Amino acid sequence: MTAYQIIFYLISAFVLATAVLAVTANRIFRSAIWLLFSLVGVAALYFWMQVEFVAAVQIIVYVGGVVVLIIFSIFLTQQSGSQLPKPPLKRSLFALLAVLFGFAFTYNIIARYRFAPVAAAKPFVVPVSAIGEQMLDTKQHGFVLPFEVVSMLLLAAMIGCIVIAMRPVPKEKANQKRTAPVGAFGDNLTDLPRPAAEPDPVSMMEEKTT
Amino acid sequence: MQRPFTIDDIAMNYSSYIALIPLLPLAAFVMLGLLGKQLSRSAGILATLIMLVSTVLACYTAYNYFFVTGKVNGVYPPVAAFHYNWLPFSPGLSIDMGVLLDPASVMMLVVVNFVSLMVHVFSLAYMKGENRFATYYAFLALFTFSMLGLVLSGNLLQMYIFWELVGVSSFLLIGFYYDRPAAVAAAKKAFIVTRFADLGFLIGILILAFYGGTLDFNTLIYQLTATNSSPLTQSPQAGFPGISLLTWALMLVFMGGAGKSAMFPLHIWLPDAMEGPTPVSALIHAATMVVAGVYLVARLYPIYLLDVAVLQIITWVGAISAFLAAIIACTQTDIKRVLAYSTISQIGYMLFALGLAGYGHTTTGYSASLFHLFTHAFFKSLLFLGAGAVIHFVHTNEMLEMGGLRKWMPVTHLTFLIACMAIAGIPPFAGFFSKEEILLAAWENNRYVFLLALITSGITAFYMFRLYFSIFWSRTRSYPHQHGEGSWTMKVPLVLLGTAAVLVGFIPFADFVALDNQKEITIPLSFSIAPVTIAIAGIALAYLLYYKYNPGPQKLALALGGLYKMVKRKFYFDELYLFITKRIIFDGIAKPAAWIDKHLVDGFMNGAGRATARFAESIKAWQSGRVQSYALYFFGGIIALAALIVYWWT
Amino acid sequence: MNEIPLTHILFLSTALFFIGMYGLFTRRNLITMLMAIELMLNSVNINFVAFNKYLYPDKLNGVFFTLFIIAVAAAEAAVAIAIFINLYRNHRSIDVEETEQMRY
Numbered sequence: 017m018t019a020y021q022i023i024f025y026l027i028s029a030f031v032l033a034t035a036v037l038a039v040t041a042n043r044i045f046r047s048a049i050w051l052l053f054s055l056v057g058v059a060a061l062y063f064w065m066q067v068e069f070v071a072a073v074q075i076i077v078y079v080g081g082v083v084v085l086i087i088f089s090i091f092l093t094q095q096s097g098s099q100l101p102k103p104p105l106k107r108s109l110f111a112l113l114a115v116l117f118g119f120a121f122t123y124n125i126i127a128r129y130r131f132a133p134v135a136a137a138k139p140f141v142v143p144v145s146a147i148g149e150q151m152l153d154t155k156q157h158g159f160v161l162p163f164e165v166v167s168m169l170l171l172a173a174m175i176g177c178i179v180i181a182m183r184p185v186p187k188e189k190a191n192q193k194r195t196a197p198v199g200a201f202g203d204n205l206t207d208l209p210r211p212a213a214e215p216d217p218v219s220m221m222e223e224k225t226t
Numbered sequence: 227m228q229r230p231f232t233i234d235d236i237a238m239n240y241s242s243y244i245a246l247i248p249l250l251p252l253a254a255f256v257m258l259g260l261l262g263k264q265l266s267r268s269a270g271i272l273a274t275l276i277m278l279v280s281t282v283l284a285c286y287t288a289y290n291y292f293f294v295t296g297k298v299n300g301v302y303p304p305v306a307a308f309h310y311n312w313l314p315f316s317p318g319l320s321i322d323m324g325v326l327l328d329p330a331s332v333m334m335l336v337v338v339n340f341v342s343l344m345v346h347v348f349s350l351a352y353m354k355g356e357n358r359f360a361t362y363y364a365f366l367a368l369f370t371f372s373m374l375g376l377v378l379s380g381n382l383l384q385m386y387i388f389w390e391l392v393g394v395s396s397f398l399l400i401g402f403y404y405d406r407p408a409a410v411a412a413a414k415k416a417f418i419v420t421r422f423a424d425l426g427f428l429i430g431i432l433i434l435a436f437y438g439g440t441l442d443f444n445t446l447i448y449q450l451t452a453t454n455s456s457p458l459t460q461s462p463q464a465g466f467p468g469i470s471l472l473t474w475a476l477m478l479v480f481m482g483g484a485g486k487s488a489m490f491p492l493h494i495w496l497p498d499a500m501e502g503p504t505p506v507s508a509l510i511h512a513a514t515m516v517v518a519g520v521y522l523v524a525r526l527y528p529i530y531l532l533d534v535a536v537l538q539i540i541t542w543v544g545a546i547s548a549f550l551a552a553i554i555a556c557t558q559t560d561i562k563r564v565l566a567y568s569t570i571s572q573i574g575y576m577l578f579a580l581g582l583a584g585y586g587h588t589t590t591g592y593s594a595s596l597f598h599l600f601t602h603a604f605f606k607s608l609l610f611l612g613a614g615a616v617i618h619f620v621h622t623n624e625m626l627e628m629g630g631l632r633k634w635m636p637v638t639h640l641t642f643l644i645a646c647m648a649i650a651g652i653p654p655f656a657g658f659f660s661k662e663e664i665l666l667a668a669w670e671n672n673r674y675v676f677l678l679a680l681i682t683s684g685i686t687a688f689y690m691f692r693l694y695f696s697i698f699w700s701r702t703r704s705y706p707h708q709h710g711e712g713s714w715t716m717k718v719p720l721v722l723l724g725t726a727a728v729l730v731g732f733i734p735f736a737d738f739v740a741l742d743n744q745k746e747i748t749i750p751l752s753f754s755i756a757p758v759t760i761a762i763a764g765i766a767l768a769y770l771l772y773y774k775y776n777p778g779p780q781k782l783a784l785a786l787g788g789l790y791k792m793v794k795r796k797f798y799f800d801e802l803y804l805f806i807t808k809r810i811i812f813d814g815i816a817k818p819a820a821w822i823d824k825h826l827v828d829g830f831m832n833g834a835g836r837a838t839a840r841f842a843e844s845i846k847a848w849q850s851g852r853v854q855s856y857a858l859y860f861f862g863g864i865i866a867l868a869a870l871i872v873y874w875w876t
Numbered sequence: 877m878n879e880i881p882l883t884h885i886l887f888l889s890t891a892l893f894f895i896g897m898y899g900l901f902t903r904r905n906l907i908t909m910l911m912a913i914e915l916m917l918n919s920v921n922i923n924f925v926a927f928n929k930y931l932y933p934d935k936l937n938g939v940f941f942t943l944f945i946i947a948v949a950a951a952e953a954a955v956a957i958a959i960f961i962n963l964y965r966n967h968r969s970i971d972v973e974e975t976e977q978m979r980y
Contacts, residue, residue: 024880028888035892035915039899044908051911058918061888065929070942074921077946082914082953089907089957093964101971103902107854111901114858118865119894125872126886131931140933147943150936159940166947173951177958183965853909853972857900 024064031057042100044090052083067142243283244307244325247335248374250280251342254367262360269360270353273367274346277339280370284339291332292738302738304328304444306380319439324380326443329739330524330596334377337603340726341513342370344719348611349505351715352618362402362503369395373514377521381441382431385522389427389486392518393420396510400502412498419495423485430478433471434529447528472529476536480523487519487573490547494799496570500562500623504614507562512569512610513603520576520599527580527592527741537584540577545678548574550797552685556692557783557794559625561613564693565606568649571686572602578675579664585671589741594663597735601656604730605648608723612642615716616697625693629775630702637717639698641724646694648727650687650761653754656731662749663736665757683757687764692772701775885926892919906960906970910953917949 031054038050055078062071103111151159254276258269265272292302308325315321346366353362372391379385394417401413431441438446450472483489488496496516500507510516523530523540530537548571555567579595582588615638620628632639648655651662661683668676771778783790792798892915899912921942928938960970967974 018879021879024884028884031888032891032895035895038915039895039903039908039912044905047908047911051914054915055918058922061922062925065925067925067929067939070921070925070939073943073946077950078914078918081950085953085957086907086911089960092961093907093970094905100908101904103904108902111858111898114861114901115894115898118861118897119890121865121869122890122894123887125868126883126890131882140929142936142939147936147939151940162940162944166944170947170951173955177954180955181958181961854901861897 020064024061027057027060027064031061042102044094044100045087047100048083048087048090051086052079055079055083066140069142069144069147244287244327244378247280247283247287247339248371248378250276250283251367251371251374255364255371258360258364258367262364265360267359270346270350270363273363274343274350276367277343277346277370280374281339281343284335287327288332288336291327292329302329306444309380319435319441321383321441322381323384324442325378326380327378330521331377333596333600333739334521335374337600338370338373338377338514341603341607342366342373342509344607344611344723345505345509347715348508348614348719349503351713352505352614353503358402365395365398365402366506366509369399369510369515373518376518379443381443382435382446383441385525386424386428386431389482389518390424392515393417393424393486396420396499396515399506399510400499402502402506406501408498409501412495412501416495416499419492420485423492424482426478426485427482430475430480430482433475433478437471437475443525447526450529450532470533473533473535476526476530476533477539479526480519480536480540483519483522484543484577485519486522487516487577488570489519489543489574489577490550490570491799493547493551493570494803497558497563497566497796500560500566504562504610504617507565508607508610508614511566512606516569516573517576517599517603520573520580520595523577523580524592524596530580531583531589534584534586537581539581541581541584541672541675542578544574544576544578544581545675546574547571548578548682549678549685552682552689553793554796555689556685557790560623561616561625561628561693561697562610562623564625564689565609565613568609568686568690569606571682572598572606572649575661575664575679575682576602578679579667582667582671582675588667588670590663590670590736591667593736593740594660594667596739598657598660598664600735601648601660601727601730604723605645605655605657605727608641608645608720608727609649611716611719611723612638612645615712615720616642618712618716625696628697628703629700630698632698633702635698637720641720641727642694642698644724644727646690648731649690650765651683651757652687652761652765653758654728654731656727656729658754658758659731660735662754662757666749666753669753680757680760684760684764687761688768691765691768695768695772699773882926882930885922885930889919889922889926892916892922904972906963906972907957909972910956910960914949914953917945921945 034050034054034057038047038054041047041050055074059071059074059079062068062074150157151163154160254273258265258273262269291305295305296302305327306324307327310323311320312323313321346363349362349366353359356362369392372388372395376385376388376392379388397413397417400416401409403409404413434446435441438449440446440449481492485492496511499511502510530540551567551570551574555564555571558564558567576595576598579591579598582591615635616628616631617623619631619635622628644655648657651658665676665679665683668679771782795801896912896915896919899915900909903909903912924938924941924945926938928935932938964970
């Protein structure tokens with residue numbers, strides 16, 4: 017067993033172990049951290065497979081983007097450190113059985129299938145320049161069209177996120193802004209005592225950041 | 227028969243303006259219908275002016291047709307003045323829109339336009355202050371358009387279209403006072419009865435078109451009369467129980483005509499239709515729409531001449547209608563209903579005059595019938611307008627509440643008298659000439675019909691003068707609403723129509739409107755003695771009974787007892803129809819059908835629906851709204867599909 | 877060089893996929909469910925790269941698919957989290973058991 021193989025099995029064990037922890041940890045923040053580790057493990061796997069560019073993207077997007085986003089959303093919606101409700105035993109059992117069955121079934125199929133051995137053992141090298149050229153190639157094997165489509169998708173997602181998460185301006189507030197009534201002595205009447213609103217973590221957060 | 231003339235230069239002569247005659251009223255209808263509210267008072271004047279233009283054009287057309295174009299080979303040729311290929315189906319069959327001018331249609335053109343103009347003028351005063359004044363004129367214009375279109379139609383289907391348009395505009399006008407339940411019921415009745423008859427008309431058209439291969443009047447007549455090999459005229463085996471297809475077709479077409487013309491036994495709608503405004507009755511139920519049946523038969527007359535049986539049926543339907551309606555008219559007290567029954571009676575005259583040719587002696591009935599149609603249009607619309615003036619003055623339709631009106635309404639009195647003389651057949655008024663011709667035709671062809679017609683003419687004189695004396699003489703009453711006889715717009719039409727009722731009889735009508743091979747009509751002076759005597763006798767009886775108010779009529783009614791009651795109730799026709807429709811059709815057929823529909827058909831449908839709903843109810847819990855359950859189902863489905871594909875598909 | 881058989885890598889990705897699925901089934905918090913989905917997407921990515929490396933070393937299609945999936949997954953995560961935040965504003969909870977309005 018070469019070091020190469022040993023590294024693969026180590027990475028695999030790491031990825032699987034952290035993934036299991038990510039889906040079973042009973043504190044949500046820990047769960048997110050385990051997910052982070054698992055994704056880093058996957059990135060390591062990409063390094064092992066010598067696709068450094070994909071590994072880099074994996075770290076930048078997943079670890080640097082998605083997981084950070086998830087952690088932010090956890091901050092916005094949860095009291096951190098609180099325990100997640102435990103799933104009912106019946107459901108976990110049922111899910112476990114279903115998952116095991118599915119895994120057995122799928123792996124059975126994979127094992128039965130004899131993947132054709134690669135005839136020309138051409139070394140698998142992925143130069144970044146090749147990726148870039150093919151990505152923006154407009155000829156037969158170019159990926160410029162999916163590239164553009166994905167760019168549209170990202171734009172749409174960005175706008176969609178803003179629209180969905182945008183805090184609608186309360187109606188009376190908007191009206192007051194338009195016709196701010198001014199008293200006889202120039203004092204602003206909008207500062208009337210308002211009924212105390214229920215504390216809202218999201219709005220508190222927004223007020224803090226602005 | 228000759229091949230129809232389509233001489234291009236003659237047609238060109240008319241095509242420039244002939245289409246305007248019906249289209250002008252249509253334009254008036256559209257304009258008033260859209261802008262009526264804004265125009266209000268001036269709406270009537272506008273419509274009247276448009277009618278005036280149309281009438282002038284119609285008279286000009288008649289002048290052109292009869293005197294400028296004149297006779298070709300001794301007859302007035304039919305001219306297809308305007309022709310448009312509308313819906314071509316196959317090389318042989320197409321539905322066209324066209325204008326056909328022949329003596330009958332030109333005559334009708336003038337009559338319809340003139341009467342309509344008179345009614346328009348009369349209504350200016352009569353309908354004054356009415357809420358829906360503009361709507362009224364819009365409907366009048368629509369009716370005039372439809373009637374003119376009907377008259378000018380060049381083919382059967384076009385005629386049918388306008389025929390239905392006439393029906394619907396008449397429905398609108400009868401039901402003009404739609405807040406009165408009686409008017410609504412009358413409008414419905416008129417529409418349903420005529421519509422029922424039109425069903426026959428349509429089937430008849432289809433049979434004729436199918437076997438004749440065309441819808442065009444002239445081509446159809448030419449094909450059916452020129453070639454005896456047509457399947458229609460073949461042996462009776464071609465048809466249903468021993469009656470040839472031609473007979474069936476003509477019978478059905480006549481059924482449509484009888485419905486519109488309110489002939490026995492489809493006459494029940496006309497008296498009720500008097501619920502409409504009185505000028506409308508003058509237009510629709512005296513001069514134009516109700517004679518459409520006569521006009522229809524006259525249009526297809528060469529074809530009818532092929533079939534003696536149908537003509538004989540027409541004769542008897544007409545004669546019986548004339549007689550029965552005249553008898554019923556003697557007992558009615560609503561002046562408009564009296565006039566309605568007299569209309570039925572007079573149209574009966576026209577129809578049996580047409581049918582008399584079925585007895586095979588002479589065909590003078592055609593000319594006589596259309597002559598009577600012509601004169602009748604003037605004096606009957608005069609009668610209706612006079613009645614309208616009277617109603618306008620006394621605010622009631624009841625004859626028993628009138629009397630002595632001659633003092634207040636001299637113009638109406640005089641013109642009404644003229645009209646009564648005309649309808650009674652007193653020389654030298656218009657009705658005399660036309661009625662004489664009809665009686666002569668009856669004398670020449672069938673003596674029984676002649677006898678019936680003679681008696682009927684006596685009864686006619688009686689009930690018309692009963693009406694006249696009751697309104698204008700009898701006992702004098704005081705009338706609370708003393709607003710005079712009415713403005714000049716009411717008097718002018720009366721005077722014009724009265725003049726026409728005196729003069730039109732002198733027109734040598736048979737020279738203009740006649741069959742090609744018809745012989746000259748000469749009425750021997752001695753022939754007139756019997757009808758005139760009988761008419762004078764009828765008038766004399768009416769004079770005795772109604773000139774001065776006396777208890778005579780009541781005594782007579784009591785003496786006649788049940789007979790009088792039966793006549794007064796119109797021979798129980800309405801009750802009979804009610805029995806047939808309610809007891810037999812409604813209770814016997816419609817109710818079981820409704821039961822089947824409600825319980826079997828609906829039951830099946832409802833059962834299917836309920837079963838679906840119950841099934842859905844039982845499985846709706848699957849839609850729990852829990853995302854994870856859905857994910858599980860989804861996963862199970864994917865696995866199952868994969869298993870299926872992997873283990874069974876290969 | 878390729879001493880590790882392809883099936884071993886596939887074992888890894890399959891296991892990762894079903895771990896993600898287990899999380900999807902058992903977690904009640906929407907954010908943790910999103911994490912589970914991310915795991916499943918990653919397993920797919922591993923598959924693509926592995927197939928590309930082992931079966932078609934002269935092409936780059938698997939790598940491109942991976943890149944696109946990463947892009948789409950990032951967008952999906954962003955939209956999902958926006959929805960969660962909105963949901964939280966309205967319901968004060970992002971528990972999946974409490975978002976049951978979309979039922980019969």
